[in-house]
Amino acid sequence: MSVIVAGTFRIPPENFAGLKPHLQTVVAETRKEDGCLTYSYARDVEDPGLIRVFEHWRDQAALDAHFQAPHMIAWQKVRVEHGFHDRQIWSHDVTDGRAI
């Protein structure tokens, strides 16, 4: 069973440029992780302070390991310095999938 992680967080829109290189680092490093199928951040089309997270992991063990990765520890610190707030993230158990 694979795992989709999806949700949102907020940053003050004026802080986005400063956060962007850190986002790029955590994306690049996480995509190298074992079991990472998709890992992405995107800005909502209507709300530039709303960042949408989407991740797909091979299994729960891969996701558990991800949270212990050094780049995640660094990211969790630096995002707070850029005004990260209102984190609303869900994990979903996935049994099957298909292109539509």
Add this chain to the structure above:
Amino acid sequence: MSVIVAGTFRIPPENFAGLKPHLQTVVAETRKEDGCLTYSYARDVEDPGLIRVFEHWRDQAALDAHFQAPHMIAWQKVRVEHGFHDRQIWSHDVTDGRAI
């Protein structure tokens, strides 16, 4: 069993401003649909021509009905006029979920 729809499409970045009001319309209309739990579009933080789609539906029947909605028919036409291409969308069967 709920259904997550997720993936990407591309538009020429210079067409985004013209597409945006149509995106806003399809988002507003779709969020009113029965069984729509989440419906969103966001621009990838690194690639402004890459639009990320995330949807969560109560069940497959609700998703099936969505594709027949008048605003979806209109959206499928107008997006092509704005250079929509490289659609890569997946449907995922979800058995359980939790805030993390």
